[in-house]
Amino acid sequence: MPTFSGILHFVVTLFAVQSSTTINISIPAPNGSIQIPRNLIGFSLEQDRWVDWAGLDERNQFFFNVLDNMKAISGEPPIIRIGANSEDHTNFNPDVQSPQLVFPTPNAVTPFPEARTIVVGNAYYQAVRFLPPDTHVVWGVNFGAKNITAANLEARAIVEAFATPDVKDQGIILDAVEIGNEADLYRDNGQRPRNYTPAQYVEEWTEFATNVSTAIGITEDSHTKFWGASFATSSHANTNGFSPQSIFENGLLDSKAGSFISTITQHHYSGTFCSGGGKLLQDLMTKETIRSNLTSFASDAKAVRDQGLDFVMGETNSYSCHGAPGVSNSAGAALWTLDYALFSTQIQSSRIYFHEGIGFKYNFFQPIALNRSILDASPLPEPIPPHVQPQYYSAIIALEAIGSHPQPRIAELQIEESTVSGYAFYEDSQLVRAVFINLKAFLEGQEEERGKVHLKFDFVGGEVGEEVTLKRLDIAHADDTDGLTWGGQSYETSDGRVSGTLKTEKVKLSAGFDIRDTEVVLVSFS
Ligand SMILES: *[C@@H]1O[C@H](CO)[C@@H](O)[C@H](O)[C@H]1NC(C)=O
Ligand SMILES: *[C@@H]1O[C@H](CO)[C@@H](O)[C@H](O)[C@H]1NC(C)=O
Ligand SMILES: *[C@@H]1O[C@H](CO)[C@@H](O)[C@H](O)[C@H]1NC(C)=O
Ligand SMILES: *[C@@H]1O[C@H](CO)[C@@H](O)[C@H](O)[C@H]1NC(C)=O
Numbered sequence: 419m420p421t422f423s424g425i426l427h428f429v430v431t432l433f434a435v436q437s438s439t440t441i442n443i444s445i446p447a448p449n450g451s452i453q454i455p456r457n458l459i460g461f462s463l464e465q466d467r468w469v470d471w472a473g474l475d476e477r478n479q480f481f482f483n484v485l486d487n488m489k490a491i492s493g494e495p496p497i498i499r500i501g502a503n504s505e506d507h508t509n510f511n512p513d514v515q516s517p518q519l520v521f522p523t524p525n526a527v528t529p530f531p532e533a534r535t536i537v538v539g540n541a542y543y544q545a546v547r548f549l550p551p552d553t554h555v556v557w558g559v560n561f562g563a564k565n566i567t568a569a570n571l572e573a574r575a576i577v578e579a580f581a582t583p584d585v586k587d588q589g590i591i592l593d594a595v596e597i598g599n600e601a602d603l604y605r606d607n608g609q610r611p612r613n614y615t616p617a618q619y620v621e622e623w624t625e626f627a628t629n630v631s632t633a634i635g636i637t638e639d640s641h642t643k644f645w646g647a648s649f650a651t652s653s654h655a656n657t658n659g660f661s662p663q664s665i666f667e668n669g670l671l672d673s674k675a676g677s678f679i680s681t682i683t684q685h686h687y688s689g690t691f692c693s694g695g696g697k698l699l700q701d702l703m704t705k706e707t708i709r710s711n712l713t714s715f716a717s718d719a720k721a722v723r724d725q726g727l728d729f730v731m732g733e734t735n736s737y738s739c740h741g742a743p744g745v746s747n748s749a750g751a752a753l754w755t756l757d758y759a760l761f762s763t764q765i766q767s768s769r770i771y772f773h774e775g776i777g778f779k780y781n782f783f784q785p786i787a788l789n790r791s792i793l794d795a796s797p798l799p800e801p802i803p804p805h806v807q808p809q810y811y812s813a814i815i816a817l818e819a820i821g822s823h824p825q826p827r828i829a830e831l832q833i834e835e836s837t838v839s840g841y842a843f844y845e846d847s848q849l850v851r852a853v854f855i856n857l858k859a860f861l862e863g864q865e866e867e868r869g870k871v872h873l874k875f876d877f878v879g880g881e882v883g884e885e886v887t888l889k890r891l892d893i894a895h896a897d898d899t900d901g902l903t904w905g906g907q908s909y910e911t912s913d914g915r916v917s918g919t920l921k922t923e924k925v926k927l928s929a930g931f932d933i934r935d936t937e938v939v940l941v942s943f944s
């Protein structure tokens with residue numbers, strides 16, 4: 419005869435959409451684990467409006483705070499790359515105090531277009547003093563215009579800015595200079611002839627880099643080096659098209675200036691919103707395509723590492739042309755960001771720089787008040803003050819998972835459930851934390867009950883304490899654009915600082931725990 423609890427169990431399982439999966443976790447750092455930098459996540463800023471981010475005459479305190487929150491967790495501020503598309507449209511005039519910008523008319527597809535004309539002076543570069551102390555910076559100079567005077571004057575202004583006592587005393591350091599952005603697209607945007615080749619690129623790059631290295635003082639012994647490539651896409655091939663491999667083949671590294679390259683950087687977006695069109699949030703939030711988007715660069719990363727150079731994803735985000743409305747700015751995009759950033763370590767990319775521009779849909783934060791909609795350029799009744807967007811939570815979660823140990827390691831966990839990804843984190847070769855991401859989109863207005871997956875564990879090679887602490891990213895719906903909480907706390911505050919009381923759960927490991935659709939759980943082992 420069935421017992422009452424047996425019937426109850428039957429009834430409950432009938433209505434709850436639940437599956438269960440057991441995950442193997444190695445307690446000592448496994449052979450495949452990878453050392454990662456504590457500041458894995460950096461930012462790439464569209465440089466036309468750089469002083470809106472940093473401040474011109476005084477610090478933009480909101481921007482400072484959101485970076486400083488990250489520094490407080492990892493012990494190191496995020497690295498900031500300043501440049502991108504507008505890098506190749508910037509001219510220099512020593513007499514200019516406030517940057518002179520001319521913008522195209524905003525439209526529904528591009529509510530916040532990049533400036534068409536950009537003229538900057540020394541004050542623009544000196545705004546770097548408003549970054550958090552100890553920030554490392556990568557700055558781009560104009561290569562697209564093929565005007566070596568512009569590149570030379572910009573380089574001189576950059577080196578001067580980093581030499582001012584205000585900047586030096588705060589430990590704000592120039593890691594690298596980038597010469598041109600996405601030169602593989604110059605063929606299409608009119609900055610070079612249609613038949614522009616990697617060989618021509620290498621020749622011109624070498625001429626500019628030789629000049630810029632003299633202006634900046636880049637030598638074998640200098641801390642400052644070059645970032646090379648910065649291509650929009652890669653042919654992944656040695657001979658055809660633009661790729662790290664093809665520019666090596668054409669002698670990029672053979673010149674003296676080429677020997678000053680420390681890092682090869684590749685850009686990538688999962689798709690594009692350049693001519694509008696609908697996008698599906700679940701398409702972005704898919705474990706399998708997050709992996710395939712990144713593994714396509716594994717051969718490039720290997721070719722770069724074989725040369726003894728560092729490889730980074732120097733500019734990336736969800737969908738190019740500033741993101742897709744309702745997708746890139748949503749809570750679901752935060753889950754994409756977290757999985758994408760952590761998985762990038764698995765292709766031997768050391769850091770990942772998420773691209774940001776004023777009013778872009780895929781931003782982690784909007785550092786100034788905006789008076790039109792980021793989704794369709796419609797005027798807002800009242801300006802919306804500076805605020806964080808959902809992706810910011812992913813940066814916080816990634817950094818908390820990595821921790822502040824000087825040499826943290828990461829291993830991806832093999833999980834049979836196709837919508838759940840997970841990573842284990844190690845300190846001194848010992849398991850300390852794991853993070854799990856349930857990428858199944860639970861959408862507003864969805865009729866069926868919110869699903870969940872029960873996670874259980876098999877530990878290999880040692881023991882951990884029976885009790886663990888869980889911290890959850892709580893999201894009401896994947897298509898929400900605000901109202902997220904991380905361990906009960908919010909970063910959606912007027913100053914970008916965290917508010918509310920920290921809420922965690924203690925659970926017995928042997929029982930496992932549930933992760934709901936559209937949720938993140940950070941597990942701290944004891
Ligand atoms: C966990 O480890 C066991 C034993 O080595 C293996 O049979 C099983 O396939 C592993 N599970 C996963 C999800 O990798
Ligand atoms: C890890 O590497 C060591 C040394 O190469 C080897 O002895 C050991 O068997 C490897 N362990 C696993 C689980 O592959
Ligand atoms: C080259 O750059 C300099 C400095 O930015 C600028 O003054 C000059 O007009 C540019 N020349 C051309 C031909 O655009
Ligand atoms: C770099 O280019 C500028 C502008 O053409 C020129 O004045 C300067 O002499 C060049 N410097 C070197 C070291 O070639």
Ligand SMILES: *[C@@H]1O[C@H](CO)[C@@H](O)[C@H](O)[C@H]1NC(C)=O
Binds near residue numbers: 702709714
């Ligand atoms: C990248 O992800 C998108 C979904 O965001 C998918 O449509 C596309 O096919 C993926 N590309 C690769 C190379 O996996």
Ligand SMILES: *[C@@H]1O[C@H](CO)[C@@H](O)[C@H](O)[C@H]1NC(C)=O
Binds near residue numbers: 789797
């Ligand atoms: C919006 O702000 C810009 C400056 O950022 C200003 O030029 C413009 O007039 C403002 N528009 C409205 C409708 O207030």
